[in-house]
Amino acid sequence: MSQKILLLPGDGIGPEIVGEARRVLEALRQHHGLDCELETAPIGGAGYDAVGQPLPEETLAQARAADAVLLGAVGGPQYDTLPREVRPERGLLAIRAELGLFGNLRPAILYPQLAGASALRDEVVAGLDILIVRELTGGIYFGQPRGVRRLDSGERQGYNTLAYSEAEIERVARLAFAAAQRRQGRLCSVDKANVLESSELWREVVERLAPEYPDVELSHMYVDNAAMQLVRAPKQFDVVVTGNLFGDILSDCAAQLTGSIGMLPSASLDERGKGLYEPVHGSAPDIAGQDKANPLATILSVAMMLRYSLGAAGLADRVEAAVGQVLEAGLRTPDLQGGTHRVGTRGMGEAVAARL
Numbered sequence: 001m002s003q004k005i006l007l008l009p010g011d012g013i014g015p016e017i018v019g020e021a022r023r024v025l026e027a028l029r030q031h032h033g034l035d036c037e038l039e040t041a042p043i044g045g046a047g048y049d050a051v052g053q054p055l056p057e058e059t060l061a062q063a064r065a066a067d068a069v070l071l072g073a074v075g076g077p078q079y080d081t082l083p084r085e086v087r088p089e090r091g092l093l094a095i096r097a098e099l100g101l102f103g104n105l106r107p108a109i110l111y112p113q114l115a116g117a118s119a120l121r122d123e124v125v126a127g128l129d130i131l132i133v134r135e136l137t138g139g140i141y142f143g144q145p146r147g148v149r150r151l152d153s154g155e156r157q158g159y160n161t162l163a164y165s166e167a168e169i170e171r172v173a174r175l176a177f178a179a180a181q182r183r184q185g186r187l188c189s190v191d192k193a194n195v196l197e198s199s200e201l202w203r204e205v206v207e208r209l210a211p212e213y214p215d216v217e218l219s220h221m222y223v224d225n226a227a228m229q230l231v232r233a234p235k236q237f238d239v240v241v242t243g244n245l246f247g248d249i250l251s252d253c254a255a256q257l258t259g260s261i262g263m264l265p266s267a268s269l270d271e272r273g274k275g276l277y278e279p280v281h282g283s284a285p286d287i288a289g290q291d292k293a294n295p296l297a298t299i300l301s302v303a304m305m306l307r308y309s310l311g312a313a314g315l316a317d318r319v320e321a322a323v324g325q326v327l328e329a330g331l332r333t334p335d336l337q338g339g340t341h342r343v344g345t346r347g348m349g350e351a352v353a354a355r356l
């Protein structure tokens, strides 16, 4: 039966990188029998421009009906002065919450061809393969109350709430323990339990689950140390599980270990494994519309989608192998150092599709 994939290009470089992901899906359809229907809908600033909402109702309905969703990125300076409730980023948070996508898998893998492109020395990053499991629908990005209030002094105060329930911690921790079982069997839970009550509970719940996963070696680390360890000795990590804000920050940091933020894909999964797939980076307004964006994070997100939502692990392997081949052939977008052939967004997408 044909599977329905919803494309949400979004803003900035979103349409360019999703265009290249689409090219890859079409190559798989043409040459490898992938049976899928592609639909496109607006989100973020594009949603606001179309109907005044960053997550149009119609887009959400299409996402619910789809077998998988591929998103580019949202946001841009032209939207930064809008009321917060209709800003593009709210649309992204809303679709994550509405679809119940609590588990965000962010693998940071160094392609051997990019060892020289990493900000760190070869020996520190060679063979790097980390999985960051970020809680995606709770924590300070969603906590209530939030807002800007007037103090008695007349001064304004901005405030947010960081809250995690036991159930929210448990379900993402189980996802991470299970991922560690399929990998090297090491799980590091990152928190700030020396200061935050929500982290103290986080650590307690993760610790309580550990006996159910005797084949996983569990450790804990404070987030400030984890940021330092990620650039000091990143290969000490196998799977990292952490909350929404800490995971957002640490995964951008891990991205740079792999050569560029343009290399990091992600999968956001619900309780039943239905997913939304998106690169880790944002809408990069500074390079939008210039054929400069690296589409590989989005193309690698297609690979994750094939593996986790479409039951096509063989095709996922093919896409990942094609990415390795174009890097081996020396192709590099401007964000990647080294190589022998400078290409743009389109050139990179065409080169991957041609190898499928």
Ligand SMILES: NC(=O)C1=CN([C@@H]2O[C@H](COP(=O)(O)OP(=O)(O)OC[C@H]3O[C@@H](n4cnc5c(N)ncnc54)[C@H](O)[C@@H]3O)[C@@H](O)[C@H]2O)C=CC1
Residues within 6 Å of the ligand: 013, 072, 073, 074, 075, 076, 077, 089, 092, 261, 262, 278, 279, 280, 281, 282, 283, 284, 285, 286, 287, 292, 293, 294, 295, 297, 335
């Ligand atoms: N998932 C999403 O949709 C996200 C959206 N944003 C939004 O994106 C906008 C820009 O945010 P920034 O903080 O600048 O983060 P960003 O990730 O968009 O860009 C940071 C830097 O990385 C570069 N970069 C990002 N993706 C790239 C790619 N594929 N190829 C080459 N270079 C790339 C950009 O040119 C920029 O120099 C904001 O409106 C922000 O709210 C930010 C993060 C995530």
Ligand SMILES: CC(C)CC(=O)C(=O)O
Residues within 6 Å of the ligand: 089, 092, 093, 248, 280, 281
């Ligand atoms: C734009 C934000 C809502 C999120 C973000 O930076 C991310 O998910 O990586």
Ligand SMILES: [Mg+2]
Residues within 6 Å of the ligand: 248, 249, 252, 280
């Ligand atoms: Mg981010």
